[in-house]
Amino acid sequence: MIREKLKEYYNVVFEDELIEEITKVGTFKKVRENELLLDLGDKFDKIPLILSGAIKISHENTKGDEIALYFLERGDTCTITFGCGLQTSKSKVRGVAEVDSEIIFIPIEKLEEWLVKYKSWRNFVIDSYNIRLSEMLEAIDTLAFMKMDQRLYKYLTDKVKIMRDTTLFTTHQEIAHDMNTSRVVVSRLLKQFENDKKIKLHRNRIEVLEY
Amino acid sequence: MIREKLKEYYNVVFEDELIEEITKVGTFKKVRENELLLDLGDKFDKIPLILSGAIKISHENTKGDEIALYFLERGDTCTITFGCGLQTSKSKVRGVAEVDSEIIFIPIEKLEEWLVKYKSWRNFVIDSYNIRLSEMLEAIDTLAFMKMDQRLYKYLTDKVKIMRDTTLFTTHQEIAHDMNTSRVVVSRLLKQFENDKKIKLHRNRIEVLEY
DNA sequence: TTAACAAAGTAACAAAAGTTACATTGCTAG
DNA sequence: CTAGCAATGTAACTTTTGTTACTTTGTTAA
Numbered sequence: 001m002i003r004e005k006l007k008e009y010y011n012v013v014f015e016d017e018l019i020e021e022i023t024k025v026g027t028f029k030k031v032r033e034n035e036l037l038l039d040l041g042d043k044f045d046k047i048p049l050i051l052s053g054a055i056k057i058s059h060e061n062t063k064g065d066e067i068a069l070y071f072l073e074r075g076d077t078c079t080i081t082f083g084c085g086l087q088t089s090k091s092k093v094r095g096v097a098e099v100d101s102e103i104i105f106i107p108i109e110k111l112e113e114w115l116v117k118y119k120s121w122r123n124f125v126i127d128s129y130n131i132r133l134s135e136m137l138e139a140i141d142t143l144a145f146m147k148m149d150q151r152l153y154k155y156l157t158d159k160v161k162i163m164r165d166t167t168l169f170t171t172h173q174e175i176a177h178d179m180n181t182s183r184v185v186v187s188r189l190l191k192q193f194e195n196d197k198k199i200k201l202h203r204n205r206i207e208v209l210e211y
Numbered sequence: 212m213i214r215e216k217l218k219e220y221y222n223v224v225f226e227d228e229l230i231e232e233i234t235k236v237g238t239f240k241k242v243r244e245n246e247l248l249l250d251l252g253d254k255f256d257k258i259p260l261i262l263s264g265a266i267k268i269s270h271e272n273t274k275g276d277e278i279a280l281y282f283l284e285r286g287d288t289c290t291i292t293f294g295c296g297l298q299t300s301k302s303k304v305r306g307v308a309e310v311d312s313e314i315i316f317i318p319i320e321k322l323e324e325w326l327v328k329y330k331s332w333r334n335f336v337i338d339s340y341n342i343r344l345s346e347m348l349e350a351i352d353t354l355a356f357m358k359m360d361q362r363l364y365k366y367l368t369d370k371v372k373i374m375r376d377t378t379l380f381t382t383h384q385e386i387a388h389d390m391n392t393s394r395v396v397v398s399r400l401l402k403q404f405e406n407d408k409k410i411k412l413h414r415n416r417i418e419v420l421e422y
Numbered sequence: 423t424t425a426a427c428a429a430a431g432t433a434a435c436a437a438a439a440g441t442t443a444c445a446t447t448g449c450t451a452g
Numbered sequence: 453c454t455a456g457c458a459a460t461g462t463a464a465c466t467t468t469t470g471t472t473a474c475t476t477t478g479t480t481a482a
Contacts, residue, residue: 059348059355067355080344082337089341092348115326115333122326126293129340130300133291136347137270137303143354144270144278144391148439171459180355182440187460203448203459359469382429393470398430414429414478 002028002104009051009074018118022049026104031097038095044081046105050074053101054162058094058178068155068178070135071098071162077124079132082111099163148181152189155179156199157211168206213239213315220262220285229329233260237315242308249306255292257316261285264312265373269305269389279366279389281346282309282373288335290343293322309373359392363400366390367410368422379417 003023010019031037031053038044040060048055055072057080072078072095080093114121142151155175160166172190176183190206193199200207214234221230242248242264249255251271259266266283268291283289283306291304325332353362366386371377383401387394401417404410411418 059351061352061356063356065356067351069351079340080348082341092345111337112330112333119323122323126322129290129344130293132344133340133347134303136344136351137291139351140270140278140280140347140354141272143351145272145274145276173459183460184441184462185439188439188462191461201460384429394430395432395471396469399432399469402431412430 002026005051005102005104010049013075013120013124015118015120018114018120021110021114022104022106025110026106029103029105031101031103033097033099035097036094037097037103038078038081038091038093040091040094042091044091045108047082047108047111048072048078049104049106050076051102051104053103054098055095055101055103056098056178058096059092060094065180066094066177067180069093069139070132071158073162076131077128079125079129082108148179148185149189149192151179152186153193153198156193156206156208160208160211166208166211168208169204170206171204213237216262216313216315221260224286224331224335226329226331229325229331232321232325233315233317236321237317240314240316242312242314244308244310246308247305248308248314249289249292249302249304251302251305253302255302256319258293258319258322259283259289260315260317261287262313262315264314265309266306266312266314267309267389269307270303271305276391277305277388278391280304280350281343282369284373287342288339290336290340293319359390359396360400360403362390363397364404364409367404367417367419371419371422377419377422379419380415381417382415 003019005028006014006019006022014022026049037048037055050072052074055078056068057070057072057078058066058068060066078095081091111125115125142154146154152175155178156168159168159170172186173183176186179186190199190201194201198208198210200209214230216239217225217230217233225233237260248259248266261283263285266289267279268281268283268289269277269279271277289306292302322336326336353365357365363386366389367379370379370381383397384394387397390397401410401412405412409419409421411420
């Protein structure tokens, strides 16, 4: 079953031989929407390969404030956890399934072993790291240079792309939480967007008209 | 000469055989304070190994606003440039020598070649990436959760650690630039810190008393 | 010694974001 | 069909940050 899933989603990415190896040692898991995959402080000794769905990665400081960083999608892996299993260091991020998702987990020991054996794995690891660094840079960009209204609009349009649906099922409170601001601020700005005909507001639901 | 430098700074990190390889293909460079090493959009096909000094890595958006991300020090490499040489992607960051520094440059092709051959290189690359991701996370933390006064104080104390000197030779304008805020805001907060006996202000110079 | 200039100080105001408090609305379980 | 409740709307206010404009202070080169 894993073999079929891999061939479906990773056929161009990995060599046949590597797909066989992953089939041997990988474990497949379906996760439900809102399921917690990885919490802060976890010692995570598996490499996740996302087959389908979306995982929201967020970061929390010592005071308990939280901010959403980025989403993992099909073809992604969570490089930020690569450090968790190897050394004594523990996860600094949280991963929650945004929608029902399918994941294959690979034991962390294979990370290095396969770096030696498979060119496609070397590319995958390096690419994954580079993509993740880019995403972090984008998050920094957003925080450093954008005002709240721009950040919020980016949040909405990014989510539309991830969910592949112009209707977002979420609450103002949840958005505020993801952006580390207050519900009132979000409601105020969303109302502005609605007046500007960029979105349409409903209870528990936002239609994004322009994106 | 490179061999001696490497043995001095990277003896525990790299296997002897790898040090020989680096000696063969690496080029040594001394850079002066304020020298630009890597600019936005550059196609950078070298891996830098920092031997001494400090390189300030900063990020600029399309509008020209800039923000300092972190410093590279002895033992560090700039993983964020690993992507620049390989694909068509170009540098999204800028690197400027904060003080006189010594660097060895390695051709980017060696990145993958040595992943296969040397365990110490695999560890170095993975560790470097993980460290960089951590630093990025810290930058996000600072931007998302801290008020300007805390951010500024962190800026000062971080710099004291990097420079190994409690006296910082800088201007309010330069700090404002690094933090993407205005000079007036920085001056105002610094004056507060001085009143709180945390620092002492001079022209072009700040003494950090508590850190 | 002093003109010139960069750096720093500061007041006054504007804009953005956060907070409090309460009203209104829409959904759902009984 | 309605009580209860979570979600949303909104006003009023505070705090933080940014901006403008002008003054004062060191430093340096002529």
